Amino acid sequence: MDAEVNESPVLIERSEAVAAEAQLAKTRADRAWREFKSILYTRSELENSFFVGPGHAELQQTLGNFRLFRSVQQSSPVLSSLLKLNLLLSAMVVFFFTFQIASSGDKLFEAFLDMVTVGRFLPAVILATVALAFLAGLLWLSQRPKRLKLFPNMMVLRTDLNESFFSELTIPWQSVEKVRLTHKKLVGASELETRVEISTALGVKHYVPIDDLLVDNSEAAFINSVRTWAPWAAKELSFELHGQKRQKDKGARLTELWLHQFSTSQVRKQSGMLVAGNTLQGALSYTVLGVLGGGGQGNTYLASAGSEEVVLKEYIMPIYRGTAVLANLSEKLAEEANLLARLDHPRVVKVSDHFVSDYRGYLVLEYVEGRSLKQLVGDEGAQPESFVVDVGLKLLDVLQYMHGFEPPIVHRDLSPDNVMLSSTGEIKVVDFNVARQLEAGAGSTVVGKHAYIPPEQFRGRPTPASDLYALGGTLFFLLTGQDPEPLSVSHPREINAQISDKLDTIIARATNLDLTVRYSKASEMLADLSSGLK
């Protein structure tokens, strides 16, 4: 194979060659033989390391899967120089005293020396020292930091020898026989050291301390990779801590501990719903009169602000001190409130105030005495066409107004629950998307009244035409007393043959799933609805 200076072509080429070879290997013996053969491959050229590092790394020597690198010098820590000096001084000490002993003619020490026949002893001492220094060297080598990187066709084990030298060993997945965790009590340490043991087909065992492994891989990513690329090797691999499991649970990681401890029950003044008589302070002082609770969206209260009656919509906020959670949600509430405050239309419920009190957000809304269209139908059943058309025209007026803003304001939650019919016969639109905006968490999203949501809104791209779909569904509901079928064109005539063709066509067009067929503007639908039905 020719060498190339680029990293990735080499990577792919080598791993492809390895993979091709592997195709034919079937048994362990076969794999072992192939591993052995791959070891016999040597070369000495310029290449890049699999590990990206500062400066460039020159390949010094390749022996099969083993590569020795020399990298750009990093600044030596002072301490290692001191250690070298220490070594030198100790050597001097040893020399000095050896000299002293040898040259000393003193009888006392001679006697002592005779006692231990130092003549034969000294070389033994020196030999022992050298042997132990060698063992220390091996200990040092095994303590060298290691790193392990996983690729689709192999693992690469890197050992840092010293500041200038490191080695990389390629272990193709095909030659891996077993990967597992081992625990060992090190001399002098009080804890067990966990290491990853990688055994190859030839019987070679590599050990990588878990901390070194975790520099480049998370536990989950590591075990996931092994199970994917070498599933036969992962039978004994698991990060479950059997026996130690209880301990681990008790000493939960600090971040999880935070979650448990951050909430403070003593902080909230009220833990249930508000009751009559409670007062809240916003721009004005509000006194709760009672719970309205309608709509299934959340807590709503009737309150008095001076002489007027208002509605308070309540959103209970998380506390989590020391974080921005409460602040962010309060900001979102303010944003929504300000957006709604811009709307000035007789048929849109007015927002007069917003505030946060006792970790609960409140929107102060105009009080509309009456019932929602849903309640109306619940009480009186399906409504006559003339009424429905009237409602349609009035709502289209509102939608036209809202869509006329730059950029257009899309309601996104138009449904029979959200349209009020006042006791004086007025139509009022309430309940914009505020709750959805604030609910964020809980892992699942409340999609909303899915019967009234068109596909493009569900896909996250609501347009003004989405409100027209919802309107069509609402009119269907009024005419038939039933919720429309989600994600389909609604034909009220199918339920009630008495309904006029014209109205049926309009509603069908409004609830068409295809945006090119559906009305794109409120004015279009308004025109259709107001004509031909006199």
Next chain:
Amino acid sequence: MQDHKANLTQVSQSLSLVGGRKLSYRARTSTLALAFIMALSPVWLLWSTGAALSLIWSIFNSLSHGHGVPEFYDLMAAFYVFLISVGIFAVYVCSDSKLVFDGETIRLPSRFLFELRGRLRRPWESLRIVDFRDRDGSHSRPQHMALVFDGGASVPLGIAGMKRDDVKELIQAIQLLAPQAEFYPALVELELELVSGFDAGLSATLHPSFTQLWEDELAGRFGSTIFVPLEPGAVLQEESVKVLGQLCFGGLSAVYLAEQKDGTQVILKEAVLPLGCDQSLKEKALAMFAREAAILATLKHERVAAVLDYFVDNGRHYIVLEHIEGIDLRRFVREQEAQPAEVVLRWLSEMNDILMYLHAHEPPVVHRDVTPDNIVLARDGHLSLIDFGAANNLVGTATGTLVGKQSYISPEQFRGKAGPQSDLYSLGATMSFALTAADPEPLTKLSPEIPDDISDDSLLIYTGLVEIIRDLTEQELESRIKTSAELKGRIEALKAPLPVAAASMRSDQ
């Protein structure tokens, strides 16, 4: 300030339960020193014997002969003893020592005895500065984290030798317990620089903008609710379940980590039905929920979180689930990015086996909420299903809304007619997420893009997998893959050409 103190008391109380946090502090250089000293131990041993013997001899000699003790041997003996003491002290200083902290104080390793002027234990309030900068002011590859306390004591912790998780914990603890401490450079700057660095010590430890990630995570977990969520310590059901902490909440539901009487940790799911619910709808929803929960409680599969209990307490509905430790696929893919086809194929196979088990019941158990958030990679590397759509269904039916993650809901489920094939759709969407690291387009037949830079072997698997995902996310039921068995056949067919892996998988498994 009052509340901050209250927080700290709670934290230290809980920390004291686990005996404070002990971090292992061992600078790499001290290991070397230890090795060096150990290697020379026979020399020390020999000379110490010689020193002791000659000292005794000379004392004996001078006592018995009445001479003054020869000066030379005095010096030599004294020097040997001194060397030995230095050796012992060096071993003590260099040996593995611990960095311990709890809610009130931090105790630093003994090697900093000098810097701390003897007072190794310092209260958190006295920590002023945390400095990552080198002598020349740069902080691109910090080797040290200097903690500066009141009174000027400065401790340069060598972070290169510490475990990465420990460094992260220490920084988090400082942020929580010593909010007055200033970071130089600001933590956000520090992390950004480090991620591009290479130093084994710290770069892999801190995620980019840790503080921002933490805030984002909190914002994603906790939203406004219509009820006040349970606090840690709350007990339910005649003290058989105790809340340990809040995991997430929003709208009408919440999820907690809880503990049963026997100490096992469980997941507690809470659903609160709003007051204004239509009564008939509410009753229908509750009846359905009770039936479903009863069926779920009978399921027994090692890869499915068992439903341990379900009850009503104080008007709120609860399900108690087995707690399976692991990382959910959403977080995994967020951290590890788009997964290769081989990984996704394996995940698909494992999840399909689970769904096959669920659907094999009479009547088939439809999960209804197969999403990356509900699948975890357990500690043994296999996938597990940790949640059910039952609670969502309760809330949804009672309020007339749909609860779930848009991208994973099939058209028929949207229309309220979920069946086993809906789970297959959601599985297909989930695998598309794994392949692309992005939530797929809702209600669409999915065709995830194949990356350019893959080998030819992988290309085969990719195209096969994308085909399967397309067939799983067909909008019409007739065109979609009908059963888990059919899907299994497709998966097996795709696995066949894999080199060796397949052959040995069949023979060794």
